[in-house]
Amino acid sequence: MTDQQLVNLVGVSKVYDGTAALKGIDLYIRRNEFLTLLGPSGCGKTTTLRLIGGFEQPTTGKILFEGVDITGVPPYKRRVNTVFQRYALFSHMNVFENIAFGLRIKKMDEKTIRAKVGKMLELVNLVGYENRSVDSLSGGQQQRVAIARALVNEPEVLLLDEPLAALDLKLRKEMQQELKKMQRQLGITFLFVTHDQEEALSMSDTIAVMKDGEIQQIGTPEDIYNEPKNAFVAGFIGESNIVDGIMHQDKLVEFAGTCFDCVDGGFGPMEPVDVVIRPEDIKLVKPGDGKLQGVVRSVTFMGVHYEMIVEAHGIDWLVHSTLMEPPGSEVGLYVTPMDIHIMKKVAAG
Amino acid sequence: MTRSRAMLPYVVWMTIFIVVPLFLVIYYAFTTRDANGTALTLANFQRAFQPIYLKVLARSLKLAVFSTAVCLLLGYPVALIMAGKAFSRKSTIMLLFVIPMWMNFLLRTYAWLTLLERNGALNQLLSRIGLPTLNILYTDYAVILGMVYNFLPFMILPIYSVLSKIDQGVIEAASDLGANKLVVFLRVVLPLSLPGVVSGIIMVFMPALTTFVISRLLGGGQYTLVGNLIEQQFLVVGDWGFGSAISMVLIVLILISMAVMSFFEKGEEGATLW
Secondary structure, eight states, rough: OOGGGGEEEEEEEEEEETEEEEEEEEEEEEEEEEEEEETTTTTSHHHHHHHHHHHOOSSEEEOOOTTTOOTOOGGGGGSSSEEOOTTTOOOOSSSHHHHHHHHHHOOOOOOHHHHHHHHHHTTTTOOOOOOOOOOOOHHHHHHHHHHHHHHOOOOOOEEEEEETTTTHHHHHHHHHHHHHHHHHHTTTTTEEEEEEEHHHHOOOOOEEEEETTTTEEEHHHHHHSSSSHHHHHHHHHSSEEEEEEEEETTTEETTTTEEEOSSOOOOOOOOOEEEEGGGGGGGEOOTSSSSSSEEEEEEEEEESSSSEEETTTTTEEEEEEESSOTTOEEEEEEEOOGOOOEOOOOOOO | HHHHHHHHHHHHHHIIIIIIHHHHHHHHHHEEEETTTEOOOOOOHHTTTHHHHHHHHHHHHHHHHHHHHHHHHHHHHHHHOOOOSSSSOOHHHHHHHHHHHHSSSHHHHHHHHHHSSTSSSHHHHHHHHHOOOOOTTSHHHHHHHHHHHHHHHHHHHHHHHHHHSSOOHHHHHHHTOOOOOHHIIIIIIIHHHHHHHHHHHHHHHHHHOOOOOOHHHHOOOOOHHHHHHIIIIIIIIIIIHHHHHHHHHHHHHHHHHHHHHHOOOSOOOOOOOO
């Protein structure tokens, strides 16, 4: 188990000018894994990446690399490379020299450098751009150069700091697939930082959801989506209806003035909880059927599905359905016990 | 339309104070006046290329190059330290370099006269701590000292402004790719700062080549640089033709050296005087 753990963060915290950016996190990255740090801005995800890259030193805790403490080691001695958010290309060098930078520092001979850079240019689809100045490239191309410049050094871990944030939607989708393909082909461990939950879900083997300098949940994309640990994770990953409820007993919860069967237990008697229901898990049925009765307030066509807001028991429910009910119509709402997720209330703040 | 109209005052200004005087210089350089009237001539230039005047020109060039080099060697490290992210007293240091410039140029240079005198403040200090006194007043060293003192801020400021604009991410990227601090400096920071270095060199070299006040005060009455030569021709000798010819030689010399510098500078445009 431990020999699989390539990078280990042990009780790592980081304080900037009295403000805690990281509050003692423990995290390990397995070899060949695509791990994503996901969270809103200011959650500490970039700080975590910069600590692993060596650009910052942790206030407390230590960072292990293959079991060896690398906490004080400067960036240029670490076997990790970084793709920066704004690429940080060398504007005084052409594409070839940008990619060759790391190899030249290692004093490789010209022939090896040519071969390695050539292979990278092929990988990132930039053959023929060797002599172009990096300023003349589009955002997507600059980003490919940044990836090639890091990957050519064959790092143990590639750190990617929101590398796709500056690209338009279509290009972003393409690059997501390409990155995933590269990661499989090269067998390099990726640590990816993003605030885009869709990106995280589609690319990662493992996701760590972060908030306020703490890791909220670590798991596979499926786990995180289907079994969010708390209301924050549920709200951040995909859209959710989050309402207040009271746990009457195991597998029986009351919300919206009604008691529902559910599958969760282990709460105190009459404990207040958060109830999370995904919009696609609410079925619209004939009025009179279902547990709740409501009125459709608005309908938006989203392409694959309709997004409807249904008011029932004074609560606006977000419902996704491929079938449309016109605004003003009365409907019944039905949710299977499996799809009612009960979460402990997180202390405010 | 409105923009070109707004330019008009500047165009008028430049025409009156730059273009017309320049043509006057050209006119005087190529003409001679005697009782018979005005005639075209190359005699002024023939005279300007006589060995005695070429020697003055060579000496001016030598001193200007030397002071520019000293300014660069002193100024670059200062600019580098000021631009460093860890350095928090930027404005204090900047102020220290700029404060002397609030004082009149002549007064600043006169001050050195008093400091460097045989019984001046510097020598009194030296003899008090038991060191031999320096008698550099009225030598090349005093002139170079005066030039460096006066022109150093013009070297520091453009270099500092380029250095401080270098993206911190680029430096981190180089470090990430295996470069230690020295390699980061040599392969990333230095090349990226070249536009500032070029501006700095031009801004120090030009006044250093043409100065006549510093050389007169700190070099003594007999000390002649090309600036003094031109001044003499216009104000003492009254040979406007010859003075104009030397001025033109100097202008061509400056244009050549600026062309050479811009050849070395391939980076950003905005940072240079061109």
